[in-house]
Amino acid sequence: MQRLLPTLLAALAALVAPGLGAPRAAAGSGEKLQxxxxxxxxxDIVRRVGGDEVEVKAIARGFENLHTVRLRPSHMVMVSRAKLFVQVGLALEHGWVPGLLESARNSRIMADGPLNVAEDWPYLIEVPLTLDRSTGVDIHPLGNPHVNLDPRFGAFAAQRIRDRLKELRPEAAAAIDANCAAYEKEIEQRGQRWKRVAALVKGRKVVQYHKEFSYLCLANGLEMVGALEPQPGVPPTPRHLAQLAKQMRAEGVQVVVHGPWTPGRIAEDAAARGGARAVELPVMAQRDNGETWLDFMDRLHDGLLAAWDLELPPEEEDSSR
Amino acid sequence: MNHSLAATAARFSLVLASTASLGLAQLPQSDAPPQSPVGLLKSPGMPRIYWGQTTRFTSAWNPAAGIAFDGAFSWADDGDEDGVALDLNVAELTMQGSISPSWWGNFALETNSEEVELTESALFYMGLAERTSFRTGKFFIDFGKQMQIHVHDLMTPQRPAVLREYLGTEVPGTGFQLDHWSPIGDETAFRFSLGLFGEMEQHGHGFLFEEEGHGGHGGHGGHEGEGEIEPLLEDRRDFQDLIITARATAMTDAGENGILQVGASYRGIPEFAFEAEGANLAGDDVDFDADGLDSSVFGLDLTYGWNSPDGTKGWTAGAEFIRAEGTLNAEIVNDGTDQVALELFDGDAQGWFAYADHAWNQQNNVGIMVSAFEHLEDERPEDLEYTAYWTHFPTEFTRVRVAAIHMDREEGEDAQALMVQLTGYIGAHGHPYNW
Structure with missing residues (x-):
């Protein structure tokens, strides 16, 4: 064994070494930006803005808690080959993106850093005054990071992505600008319907499971009465749920909203105790069926209508779609 | 042991060739943000506590520091005695941080109230080629899926019995290690590591049962009768006598929600000695020694993990087969006269462990583990250890575990234990585990 082992290891090194330079060698012009x-x-937004210049893959599938997405070997492989990594930022993905980037060890991504599209998001809410674990477990020092549920997110993210893509592909700047402008125009058109939904639900009271719908609530004029989690990241406790149920009944809360990843039974029980109904809403677009951010926002607003058994007037819906 | 000059040259050239092939000429010249060098991507079987913020705190200039507490209330009956105990298994201080864009360091100091041990103090260099890191200092060896992990971070209440017997509860080594991974296709990652160590400790805490067969340097030893046997490594040895570790593993997507990982590991000690002091039946002090000894441990591991699409539920199942060869143990014996001698166990022994774990939400998981191994003695009696546990995470930073353990011994009385374990983390708790 003492003689066999070095031979085996040398063979291993020889096997692996030839592939080491591959990622950089594949970065020639004319290829799509990974x-x-x-x-x-x-x-979806990168695809719309980058057009033919980009080939895009998403990690989350659309059902997950965005703080704790489960990673797979294929994610590590795709990041190791990427030229650009895009995340929401605001510490939304800080539980798993650093580990992924460190595992992938893509020196270009590590050197440039990921593009945090919400880095200078101007509408931050729920920014903690002090950073103290006694005030919660799921601490986001920069504020509530679930900005992708805000109707303003699409255009905001498109502009940041546009700027980065133009840096990486200056020869395609004109096309990228045109793509972005067209996308913003489409957002504006589709957004008309979201504004009509907001007008219908405005002023209604809602309880969240996890405070991931705060931006959506604010955009639609919903009054946030509370959350099932006593503090972000802390599972609901019996005492807190009992107090919240009293408050819900006192204030006439009709809807408890929760994401696909939160325990539906807890939300349903809490809603029933408070005289409300539990409604599951999506927290991001679905990857596997190719759902776009615009379609996701439509689905999200349809979910709000369904939560209170509301319908948009048919003639208005037809004109907006 | 007969080490030829050719073997020495082969090892040395292997290290040089590996280092050179990993692209020293490609040093990145960038203002890279501080990054830790070893992935915290959680592969199946890795500590569940690492699901989010626990591993990282932003720290602009100062190293990220943290403290972990792990204690247990237990009842145990190991055949000789029984009773309850309240133990601080470990209190651990960790620090980690970047030194420069290419260098990173970490440090871990542990105490169990009786002694203080430096378990990790390592520097990492990431300026080599893509997907490659080099570390030097003191760190846990890369063997199988478990040996990188501190006991208090394991998915299971304690290290599987076969690993405790053949490698040790925790095995930090002092040396250096090269680590590289490569993609194979779009869904598979292949990683290998190669380590050379001048010193390798073996220690542990939190054992529920007294166990024999654990010593100091070299990971070998035992005690029997009057003498304390201490396996020793020479402070200065020939290059070919350094302890070597190697691991190759591949991890691949298995369906939409599964991950499959296979691996092979090796730890070889080419040169060590047993030394002991004892007394013969006449009461005279006697020194024993045996040198020029060697041993090897091989491992094969297979792990499968599955998560629900929303990531909140999951199954993990894994197994490892371990085989030890060479001079594995020693004891002081007498032949019925006043003569005593050091008797070596020179041969092979093997064992395995398997486990299954089910998480039904982010706060709770249950699991079972079975481990069997042949003792490092001539008759090779077998032990079979069963473990069942329930783990509850009140928050990401606290863990409560209830466990029941039964040891079925071929020789001696069976043993059993019940345990309630509480673990808490203050601040960052990041160890440089790799998948």
Whole structure:
């Protein structure tokens, strides 16, 4: 064994070494820019802005808790080959993106850093005054990071992605500008319908499971009465749920919203105790069926209508779609 | 042991060739943000506590520091005695941080109230080729899926019995290690590591049962009767006598929600000695020694993990087969006269462990583990250890575990234990585990 082992290891090194330079060698001009995004929403926006210049893959599938997405070997491989990594930022993905980037060890991504599209998001809410674990477990020092549920996110993210893609592909700047402008125009058109939904649900009271719908609530004029989690990241406790149920009944809360990853039974029980109904809403676009961010936002607003058994007037819906 | 000059040259050239082939000429000249060098991507079977913020705190200039507490209330009956105990298994201080864009360091100091041990103090260099890192200092050896992981971070209440017997509860080594991974296709990652160590410790805490067969340097030893046997490594040895570790593993997507990982590991000690002091039946002090000894441990591992699409539920199942060869143990014996001698166990022994774990939400998981091994003695009696546990995470930073353990011994009385374990983390708790 003492003689066999070095031979085996030398063979191993020889086997692996030839492939080491491959990622950089494949970065020639004319090839599509390999982009990896954390969520399908961003992948769709990169596709719309980058057009033929980019090939995009998303990691999350659309059902996950965005703080704890489960990673797979294929994610590591795709990041190792990427030229651009795009995330929401604001510490939304800080539980798993650093580990992914460190595992992938793509020196270009590590040197440039990921594109944090919400880095200078101007509408931050729920920014903690102090950073203290006694005030919660799921601490986001920069504020609530679930900005992809805000109707303003699409255009905002598109502009940041546009700027980065132009840096990486200056020869395609004109096309990227045109793509972005066209996309913003489409957002504006589709957004008319979201504004009509907001007008219908405005002023209604809602409880969240995890505070991931805060931007959506604010955009639609919903009044946030509370959350099932006593503090972000802390599972609901019996005492907190009992107090919240009293408050819900006192204030006439009709809807408890929760994401696909949160325990539906807890939301349903809490809603029933408070005289409300539990409604599951999506928290991001679905990757596997190719859902776009615009379609996701439509689905999200349809979910709000369904939560209160509301319908848009048919003639208005037809004119907006 | 007969080490030829050719073998020495082969090892040395292997290290040089590996280092050179990994692209020293490609040093990145960039203002890279601080990054830790070893992935924290959680592969199946890795500590569940690492699901999010636990591993990282932003720290602009100062190293990220953290403290972990792990204690247990237990009842145990190991055949000789029984009773309850309240133990601080470990209190651990960790620090980690970047030194420069290409260098990173980490440090871990542990105490169990009786002694303080430096378990990790390592520097990492990431300026080599893509997907490659080099570390030097003191760190846990890369063997199988478990030996990189501190006991208090394991998915299971304690290290599987076969690993405790053949390698040790925790095995930090002092040396250096090269680590590289490569993609194979779009869904598979292949990693190998190669380590050379001048010193390798073997220690542990939190054992529920007294066990024999654990010593100091070299990971070998035992005690029997009057003498304490201490396996020793020479402070200065020939290059070919350094301890070597190697691991190759591949991890691939298995369906939409599964991950399959296979691996092979090796740890070889080419040169060590047993030394002991004892007394013969006449009461005279006697020194024993045996040198020029060697041993090897091989491992094969297979792990499968599955998660629900929303990531909140999951199954993990894994198994490892371990085989040890060479001079594995020693004991002081007498032949019925006043003569005593050091008797070596020179041969092979093997064992395995398998486990299955089910998480039904982010806060709770249950699991079972079975481990069997042949003792490092001439008759090679077998032990079979069963473990069942329930782990609850009140938050990401706290863990409560209830466990029941039964040891079925071929020789001696069976043993059993019940345990309630509480673990808490203050601040960052990141160890440089790799998949």
């Amino acid at each position: 982009v990896v995004t954390t969520i399908p929403d961003l992948a």
